[in-house]
Amino acid sequence: MIGTTSLSSPNLQTDETLSFSETVRTRRSYRGFLSTPIPKSTLISVLEDAQRAPSNCNTQPWNVHIVSGSKLAELSKAILTKNDTGHYTPDFTFDMNHFYGVYGIRKDAQGKAYYEAMEVARDDKAARHRAAAHNYSFFNAPHVALLFMPSFGDNVRVASDIGMYAQTFLLALAARGLGGIPQTSLGFFAETIREILGISEDQKMLFGISFGYPDEHAPGNRMKMDRVAIGDSVTFHY
DSSP: OOTTSOTTOTTOOTTSOOOHHHHHHHOOBOSOBOSOOOOHHHHHHHHHHHTTOOOGGGOOOOEEEEEEHHHHHHHHHHHHHHHHHTOOOOSSOOOGGGOOHHHHHHHHHHHHHHHHHTTOOTTOHHHHHHHHHGGGGGGGOSEEEEEEEOOOTTSHHHHHHHHHHHHHHHHHHHHTTOEEEEEGGGGGGHHHHHHHHTOOTTSEEEEEEEEESBOTTSGGGGOOOOOOOGGGTOOOOO
């Protein structure tokens, strides 16, 4: 097992994996990565694990684009430019104001923790903009997985399939001492990403996952969010 090995070490022996229980409890969202690329053989192993995700009627609707190297730098530059000009082209709607009640409270707590970790004052709009823009440099990750999907009906079940694929992908990373972060914000630039990568219009982008070796010293990784108690989420019926 690799439980005693630093998660940020590029020399990690990634052919050894954590137990399932350790993997689930080790996985977290990282907001800072080392620039060291993941070996191709390790990446293929992660993708092979993710491919085992369940899906409705075994449709396997995920269409995954892994971007690295110079193409990643090109993509980052384009997205940062679109972000600065406010040119957003999401395939699916997203509005922070739609969260209500306890869900809004949790959302606000997460945002507060992130900006505090980045040492950004609440009223410093310029610094908040810069901190948010780290999403579009992929938090310095050497790779990003962009998750596209076909459009069927109201898309709810297809999106749930993409979610199950993404979780399997994230757990496969964690099991090997790697890390990732799902980013809804990347989906705000679906049209730009399709243009740069030559992706068909009939493929809709849900979100992306920046991933690599976590940088334990990155400010964004100071933040660790708790989970609510089982009793807050689960109801038993007998």
